[in-house]
Amino acid sequence: MALRPIDNALPTTPERPKKQAKLSIPIQTQKKPSDFGVNEENKASPLPPPPPPPADASVDYISSEKLKPFEDPESKIQGLVEGLESKDWVKVCESLNDVRRFSLHHSTVLLPILEKVMLILVKAMNNPRSALCKTSIMAASDIFNAFGEKLLDFTDSGAFDRLLLQLLLKASQDKKFVCEEADKSLKSMVNTIAPLPLLNKLSGYVNHGNLRVRAKAAVSISNSVSKMGVDEIKEFGLVKLLQMATGSLNDRLPEAREAARSIVFSVYKAFTENEDENPGEAWQSFCQSSLSPIQAQSIIKAVGSQ
Numbered sequence: 001m002a003l004r005p006i007d008n009a010l011p012t013t014p015e016r017p018k019k020q021a022k023l024s025i026p027i028q029t030q031k032k033p034s035d036f037g038v039n040e041e042n043k044a045s046p047l048p049p050p051p052p053p054p055a056d057a058s059v060d061y062i063s064s065e066k067l068k069p070f071e072d073p074e075s076k077i078q079g080l081v082e083g084l085e086s087k088d089w090v091k092v093c094e095s096l097n098d099v100r101r102f103s104l105h106h107s108t109v110l111l112p113i114l115e116k117v118m119l120i121l122v123k124a125m126n127n128p129r130s131a132l133c134k135t136s137i138m139a140a141s142d143i144f145n146a147f148g149e150k151l152l153d154f155t156d157s158g159a160f161d162r163l164l165l166q167l168l169l170k171a172s173q174d175k176k177f178v179c180e181e182a183d184k185s186l187k188s189m190v191n192t193i194a195p196l197p198l199l200n201k202l203s204g205y206v207n208h209g210n211l212r213v214r215a216k217a218a219v220s221i222s223n224s225v226s227k228m229g230v231d232e233i234k235e236f237g238l239v240k241l242l243q244m245a246t247g248s249l250n251d252r253l254p255e256a257r258e259a260a261r262s263i264v265f266s267v268y269k270a271f272t273e274n275e276d277e278n279p280g281e282a283w284q285s286f287c288q289s290s291l292s293p294i295q296a297q298s299i300i301k302a303v304g305s306q
Contacts, residue, residue: 059093059131064142067097069105077102077109084120089132092124096135103139103146114147118159125166134181137170141185148192152201164189164201168220172212186220195224196236206244215256218248222259225266233270239290241267246295249302264302 070076076098083095099117102110110117121143124136140163143151151160167189171182190198202224205217221244225233233241241263248260271286272279283303287296 059090059135061134061138062097062100064100064104064138064145067101067104070101073102073106073109077106077113081113081116081120084117084124089127089129093132093135096121096124096132096139099139100142103142107146111147111150114143114151115154115157115159118143118151118154118163119157122159122162122166125170130175130178133170134178137167137178137181137185140167141181141188144185144188144192149194149197152193152197161201165205168205168208168213168216169210171216172210183216186216187223190220190223190227195228195232198224199236203240203244206247211252211256214248214251215253215259218245218251218256218259218263221245222262222266225263228266230270230273233267238267238271238286242287242291242299243295245302246291246298249298261302261305264299268303 080095080098080102083091083098086092086095099110099121121136121139125133125140127133127136151163154160167182167185170178171186173179173182199221202217202221206214206221208214208217225241228236245260245263245267248256249264251257251260268283272283275282284296284300287299290296291299
């Protein structure tokens with residue numbers, strides 16, 4: 001048997017080359033210039049976190065009794081409006097306290113620019129910063145005590161009407177210390193302004209859309225009526241006062257209902273003062289002839305509950 005040539009033999013599988021183990025060569029990181037000469041002992045610790053933003057500067061609420069007069073009010077008045085219009089709220093608070101000092105000790109110096117000051121005061125009350133709002137309300141109280149009915153003369157700009165509305169709104173707020181300060185200011189207003197002109201200003205707010213404003217207006221009306229004598233009540237109008245009270249007798253807030261009952265009872269006493277015989281019947285007849293049936297029923301019931 002002939003031998004096969006070697007060329008026709010089956011091809012042999014070539015042996016795979018063995019993988020060489022990879023050598024991991026440590027990479028030496030280049031030191032920063034700031035790291036030379038620094039070891040673990042003297043290496044700087046991490047920087048502390050940035051400090052929190054500075055808190056608002058505190059504002060002191062100064063009572064009227066502690067406010068002193070100026071040494072030179074004529075010079076001080078020159079920069080008052082500029083201070084009130086400052087963009088720095090702390091500066092505005094300081095200027096509002098200056099307004100209070102002028103009101104208490106130098107009212108004649110303040111009077112020529114009082115109307116403009118009142119308009120700026122209303123703007124400050126609208127500021128969301130509570131400290132600024134409260135200080136402006138305190139200034140309003142001192143202005144009422146110093147000027148009283150003179151404030152009603154500013155009819156062109158409506159300064160008094162705007163101030164009154166803002167005080168009613170602030171007295172209706174949820175912030176207790178702002179609300180309490182506004183209540184004090186409204187009481188100062190009632191104590192310093194004659195009832196007849198003030199009632200004309202307040203009468204429009206008993207039908208306000210905000211029930212809290214209605215209640216605060218009713219309280220101010222009640223406080224004003226309580227100061228009036230029989231002749232003043234009759235001069236303003238018995239029926240007009242009863243009509244102002246009827247809407248609040250059934251109001252949702254107890255404060256409004258109580259104020260309305262007080263108004264009604266004041267009118268009842270004024271009406272029956274000279275009624276010697278059957279004052280109850282005369283009162284009932286008066287209500288039924290002067291008011292709508294629903295209003296008369298509410299008024300008669302309110303007096304009967306006293």
